[in-house]
Amino acid sequence: MTGFKIIPRSQSSFLAQLLVPVAAIVLTLLAGSVFFTLLGKSPLASFYAFFIEPLTSRYGIGEVLLKMGPLLLIAQGLAIGFRARVWNIGAEGQLLLGAIAAGAIALQFELSDSVWLLPSMILAGTLAGAGWAAIAAFLRTRFNANEILVTFMLSSIALQLLYYLVSGPLRDPMGMSFPQSAMFGDAAMFSPLLSGTRVNTSLFLGLVATLLAWIFVQRSMPGYKLLVSGLAPGAAGYAGFAANRAVWLGLLIGGAAAGMAGVAEVAGPLGLLQRNISPGYGFAAIIVAFLGGLHPIGIVFAAFFMALIYVGGDMSLVSVGLPNASTTIFQGMLLVFYLACYLFVNHRIQRQVASGTVASAEVGGSDADHTGSGATGHA
């Protein structure tokens, strides 16, 4: 009798940690080819359109870098919170608040050519994003309200707030009742980085954020405290690291990064406020953060890959005729496969062969510390 059993590893495997994202991507591609075939498309042509074509033109590369910017920025912020087990899934809303705050300033000083206009927009947007997340932090620390639900619902509220503003107070008076604002002035925009593309200097925000995140996570005491709060709240309490502080810090950093990404969107490719500001960057960044192993360097690669999926999705729409939803499907599969593969960082499969006199292939006999019928023993 032969069987397989998943057992915990005595030490988590570093190799597995590196291989997990790779395996997740490979599995996504395999499942994707099944999906393309079912749609009656050639998998090879589809993959080419999705993953190669964007990188064959200057424009394509520019688009990938353009989408990588906000993903990188948000994911670095979210990952810091996630390491502390603070689940901010409302980066989308924090991004919108950042966009709104920056947009309001840009519209207020429409004719300004001050060099301080863009920096003050960045500052306002960052604070607005952090402020939106602070609501969740306050409710969590004061009333123990679940931050997953609160941040998610705040995202919906943020979207409605944006709809209201672009249809009312911030609507372009000359815009024939279109629900969008006037165009920002030049001083309110990031300058282009590569000619012939839309990529702009806001990409540096993501790169600087990566550097800061690396220092924070790998080198600093506050980063260590946050990590301990996430891994072992009891040990954090023992060491005297305030649990509320971890919640505040985790949410504020994530919110600030998302708010800044919102500024980069409206002061970059958009140049105005409108109903559609983000193609789900705030949610995709959650996947990016996990796919990057919550590690600042890993997140750079993950953000690039996710940006590629965004641009590839658009391009394959035209060249192969794939449905619009394929980008979202790819994102979803990636996260599911990643989470499934992650099990093997701390677990491994053991093949069991019947040996000698005793069959040991009894699945369900666990090595864990069983205590009878498994009730709550407050002994």
Added chain:
Amino acid sequence: MSALLELKGVSKIYPSVIANDRVDLTIESGEIHAILGENGAGKSTLMKLIYGVSQPDTGQMRWQGQPVQIKSPAHARSLGIGMVFQHFSLFETLTVAQNISLAVKGNLGTLSRRIEEVADSFGMPLSPDTMVHSLSVGERQRVEIVRCILQEPKLLILDEPTSVLPPQGVQLLFATLKKLAARGCSILYISHKLEEIRALCDSATVLRDGKVVGTADPKRESAASLATMMIGHDIPVATHAEASTDGVIRLAVEDLSYEPEDPFGTTLKSVSMNAKAGEIVGIAGVSGNGQNELMRLISGETTLARTGKGVIMINQTVVNAMSAAKRRRLDFAFVPEERLGRGAVPDLSLGYNSLLTGHEHGLSRFGFIRFGRMQQRAQRCIAENDVRCGGDNARAGSLSGGNLQKFIVGREIGLSPSLLVLSQPTWGVDVGAAAAIRQSLIALRDSGVAVVIVSEELEELFEVTDRLHVMFEGHLSPSLDTRATDVNRIGEWMTGQFLSVASGPANASTGDGNELTADSATNGAGA
């Protein structure tokens, strides 16, 4: 007639350790058989194999002469094997009868009558309608035992059953077990307490490093000869000179009352104690009598800001509302009873774990981690305390319980505290390492550190402490001079008898001079 249970060449191999190595074991009907061994010798693994929790990798088992593979605990119970675990598996919000009905068939009314019958016939009164959360630990153990007896077992396994009992409770338990054996039920009794095994058991199998190193008739052996079999050499005993008595007060707890947020926690009632430089103060008592609440209030994991009254002072500073981190700046160090997840972060390396309490002792600067120093600190702690591990990069969770405890105690001592408080310092630590820890605590005391130890192990407290308190239902007894008292007195106090001795715990033993002597306590207890 064949033996009830027979094991031949049974092995169980885990990824990093051979827990049982070709173990032979024979249990006859109606005998009380001891499995004796240090922590980590493989006793619990062997019980799990017999109870079907896990399956052996090699070897043979025979039940009443027939070969058998015990596939699950349910299978074991159907054969007639019952087990009382070290940590109980009862639902606190159900009554005794409801808990038992989860395992035993029959309607609640009949079951309640049977519970009373069985409990009375074994001399351990138990009310079927009581909610479990209101029971003492000893009573909970009775519930577990009655539950097993009702299933009419042929073999009953008890895993360290006396670790949760006061001495009088131990006598009661032993009487019950002897009655049970007289009725033909075999008992497999796991322990590392030699005197108990000599008092109770008919035969003993001794395990060391997963192997059977011998069998013995415990009544014919001395405790010392059993110990030698168990650990392979004589037990080292910590030397224990008189403490200096004129040290300054390092820890003072005055009239501390506190109601915990946890509804199943213990309310502290007017607790007073102190610890002076150069002495070791022990707190005895069965777990769950408020020790945990008191320790958290002293360590700063809970603060006394709003929900309690009284004063806690560390090195002459009132710390009622001070955080754990700030208290550490007052040269205070603490070793909690849970190692994984409280004393150490299981998923982080030993290096990072030394940062947990060492970050304000030179391991960080300007908010940045000093990696070189951090590694050095961890490596030194590993070397000085003989921690068996894969170096400072090893995950804390990969160490055995005893080795991790050596690391944590070493780490805290390494902070050079002037007040060190430890909860269950040698739980799960092997005899040799436990003696080393005790010796280092005495060395600390002699160098002028005030040490407070909370422990369930009376032998340990008698070995190292200078004064001894007893905790019972949130009350703390006055302190006794350890050298002038004996186990019986402490045992009586563990059931609350000190409450009628002193006029009130509040005014006892709060400073120099008014500490109760053993003599006055004796008079009081006799009255």
